[in-house]
Amino acid sequence: MKNQRIFPGIILIGFGAYFLLQQTGISFFLEYSTWPTLIMIVGVAFLGQGFWAKDAEAILPGIIMFGFGLHFQLVGRVDFWPHNHIGMLILIISIGFFMRFQKTNTGLFQAFLFLIISVLLLFYDQIAGYFGLLQSGFSFIWKFWPALLIVIGIYFLLKRKK
Template sequence: MAFLGQGYSANDYEAILPGVIIAGFGLHFHLAGKISFWPNNTIGMLVLFISIGCFLRFQKNNNGLFQAFLFLVLALLLLFYDKVTDYLNLLQNGLSFAWKFWPAIIILVGVYFLFRRKK
């Protein structure tokens, strides 16, 4: 909480990120065994707290938005890993069909580009 106080009261915006990480990780370890819906995935939660810290730091000094979104996507992939793998298995079945017929697909794309009219 001292980092967050320093970050917001003294306008030292670089202290926001470690403050969110430390406070968020403390909150995570405090609530992980006590609340049934709280996720037990420690790595995913750490990346989520880094993402939240990057978003809060971006709010104050307008840099680091790409990193915040990157960490958010990584956190969601880690937190919902089982659902993501189920989706990728469905995607793999569709890609196996395309992999089987990729020469024909490339020929059709080539014929399209050959005969399309230029405007």
């Protein structure tokens, strides 16, 4: 049985500290006293459950929640942080699958799949320019790459196990 004290302990400490700092009115904290901070706290609780209690299945939601919260904290505040929300969110999911794979040896395919999709979304303009797709007739086909994802997904759903 997994140690079930870690997750609620971190949640209570994190939320307690969040609300205590919010009540103190410290100007530095008030800037970060937003919903992404609460999501990050829950993510840290999942990560604590995943690493300290050796519950590897908690790693993926921990990375996703912490990463999403961090993304929404940094976007618009840090100049170098990408503003492409969907590309960054998919990259965070990919990182979560890689971290879970490290502990469970499952999910490597999903990790690479999400990584490829995130790179396509984050660097779409550069990739299209690199291949000269915008100037060629191939650009018409390039616009429909999401349809290819749908076809591949349907294949995986209908593929029979051998």
